[in-house]
Amino acid sequence: MxxxxxxxxxxxxxxxxxxxxxxxxxxxxxxxxxxxxxxxxxxxxVGIIRQLYPTREARQMVKRSLGVFQRFADAVGGDAGFVACGALIGVAPAMRTALEAVVAEQRGVGIRAEILEPSEAGRVEPRIDPAGLGAVLWEPESGYGDPxxxxxxxxxxxxxxxxxxxxxxxxxxxxxxxxxxxxxxxxxxxxxxxxxxxxxxxxxxxxxxxxxxxxxxIVVGRHPVFVVERDPSFGRPHVVYLDLAGGAYVRPETGNLTLTGSLTDDEARHPVDPERLGAGVPLDEAEPALERTSRAVPALAQARYRRGWVGAFDITPxxxxxxxxxxxxxxxxxxxxxxxxxxxxxxxxxxxxxxxxxxxxxxxxxxxxxxxxxxxxxxxxxxxxxxx
Ligand SMILES: Cc1cc2nc3c(=O)[nH]c(=O)nc-3n(C[C@H](O)[C@H](O)[C@H](O)COP(=O)(O)OP(=O)(O)OC[C@H]3O[C@@H](n4cnc5c(N)ncnc54)[C@H](O)[C@@H]3O)c2cc1C
Incomplete structure (x- = not known):
């Protein structure tokens, strides 16, 4: 053949x-x-589409990709499950200057992004806790899709x-x-x-x-994902939120679900056999991650834990x-x-x-x-x- x-x-x-x-x-x-x-x-x-990247070429790539997700039915055919709910990215006060520099670069390649004061972030998503943040990046065109x-x-x-x-x-x-x-x-x-x-x-x-x-x-590094079901009192789905200061992220899913995980671990330091992909995650591993999630979005403290799975990244230096x-x-x-x-x-x-x-x-x-x-x-x- x-x-x-x-x-x-x-x-x-x-x-x-x-x-x-x-x-x-x-x-x-x-x-x-x-x-x-x-x-x-x-x-x-988890399928998050955010546009904060440290290099010009990666920013250009994600901007080009976003353009495809935005007109996927015409560009490729079918439904990418793209939801442009917007993404907020909170950083610690010490990171504010670096964030400002990156945002200027983002705009240079046509990415829509603005820095909000932590106290203003509630105008986009009132359910995040701004305590401990030095700035919040708002990317209104970002969101998530269905990989x-x-x-x-x-x-x-x-x-x-x-x-x-x-x-x-x-x-x-x-x-x-x-x-x-x-x-x-x-x-x-x-x-x-x-x-x-x-x-x-x-x-x-x-x-x-x-x-x-x-x-x-390339190192294959472990990244577990946790799924929680939001309490009906939570209301409409939240935006994508990455709390780089507190080390948690959340992205909404249908069925009142939220996918969440940790941003504190350096996955490259946690090698895993790729055959473990999709395996269950013990509850005692979920607990500290869900605690960080609840600090980032306090109303998610009422959410019910549904499941977790072992994910993994193929990571270059x-x-x-x-x-x-x-x-x-x-x-x-x-x-x-x-x-x-x-x-x-x-x-x-x-x-x-x-x-x-x-x-x-x-x-x-x-x-x-x-x-x-x-x-x-x-x-x-x-x-x-x-x-x-
Ligand atoms: C938990 C988790 C969360 C993530 N979150 C995000 C996110 O929020 N946003 C984002 O942009 N990205 C995210 N990613 C990363 C992104 O999903 C991956 O980088 C991307 O899906 C990788 O696609 P791929 O085609 O390179 O690899 P894969 O999807 O792994 O595809 C490789 C394929 O090759 C096949 N294969 C392997 N060896 C052989 C062989 N010898 N012969 C034939 N077939 C073979 C495998 O079966 C597999 O289907 C996440 C990934 C994980 C795991």
Whole structure:
């Protein structure tokens, strides 16, 4: 069997790329997914779309992606579940100056954002507690979407353009000859010859790259998610709120549910086996996280705990994706999404499709090159995300 391009991984990144490549006229694309579409990190994602990023290129990417989410039915087809409820991001007084600088940069790339005094934040969302905050960022166009729906819509759109998608078929190794890729070997034991293979295997990307002798500086870090049911007295759904000072986030879901989790842990310091994805989380782990949630949004103290699951991020040392050809010719990497992959997926697909077809990518590719981690020190230093 042969293919022009094999994409490994049917998450939001692999499917977005399949669509973007096909839309550029690339033919003979085969996407292989070991389980089902969105079975990886995509299916366990919280799906927040916020636009606060420390680098210009990441801001440009999220702005481009937001544009796609805003007109998803026309741009891709189907419903992304995008809810533009707006996002508030509270920071400690010591972070205010850094926040002001980032907001000026956000505006420079066309992002709508303003800094509110903590006492003013109640005009947007009266249920957050502003105590201890030094400033609150308001992004009125941000919100959240449905990652599984987005991956599925991309897959449908890709199929309409002729992409073949095989689910339930794992790639066991990447086939090479000398210093170039020649295809993949599947769990069926057959070999698919292809001059281009894209590793979009998410949490499994490092292991997959290793089969071709390529080492990716990616750590799989644990990020549990907790679901609570809001008391009917809570009223209308809240906005997305990230309390960077107190270390909690909340995003509403249908059925009076709220997804919440911790922003205090550095996930890179909590490695986890990706096979644990989706496992249950003990209540004693949920309790401290839910306490922080209640401090951020006191009315959620009345909410009932429903469930928790083990989530995980594929984290690079600078918390930015690797979007590049590997040292092995023909092996491309679209991994290391570092917990941002949902909101960046439209732009990531667009970016890599441009690179693969020899076109100029819309955003400077340099910050996403694998070579940025060339020194051992750079490959081993994991920074915290957000403002840094
Ligand atoms: C708990 C949690 C919360 C998150 N919250 C947010 C958020 O609020 N906002 C945001 O923007 N992002 C968020 N993210 C991150 C975002 O969801 C991910 O970065 C994104 O979904 C990753 O997509 P992906 O396609 O790279 O990887 P995945 O979704 O993991 O897809 C990779 C696919 O590859 C398949 N695969 C792996 N190995 C093989 C193989 N050898 N052969 C064939 N197939 C293979 C897997 O089965 C999987 O389906 C969150 C993630 C998690 C887990």
């Amino acid at each position: 042969t293919a022009g391009v094999v994409i490994v991984g049917g998450g939001v990144i692999g499917t977005s790329l399949a669509f973007q490549l096909a839309a550029r006229g690339v033919r003979d694309i085969l996407l292989l997914e070991r389980a089902t579409l969105a079975a990886g990190g995509t299916g366990y994602s 599984t729906a987005v991956a599925t819509c991309y897959a449908h759109a890709a199929r309409r353009l002729g992409v073949r998608i095989e689910q339930g078929l794992a790639v066991t190794s990447i086939a090479t000859a000398g210093d170039r890729v020649t295809g993949v070997v599947t769990a069926r034991g057959d070999r698919i010859e292809a001059p281009i293979v894209v590793n979009a295997a998410g949490l499994w990307a490092r292991a997959l790259a290793r089969t071709a002798g390529v080492d990716l500086p 600078d918390w930015m994706p690797i979007l590049d050809e590997s040292p092995l010719e023909g092996l491309w990497i679209a991994a290391g999404m570092s917990g941002h992959g949902f909101k960046l997926a439209p732009a990531v697909g667009e970016h890599l499709a441009a690179l693969l077809t020899g076109a100029a990518p819309p955003v400077d590719p340099a910050p996403f090159r694998l070579a940025r981690f060339v020194s051992r020190a750079a490959a081993g230093t994991f920074l915290a995300s957000y403002l840094r």
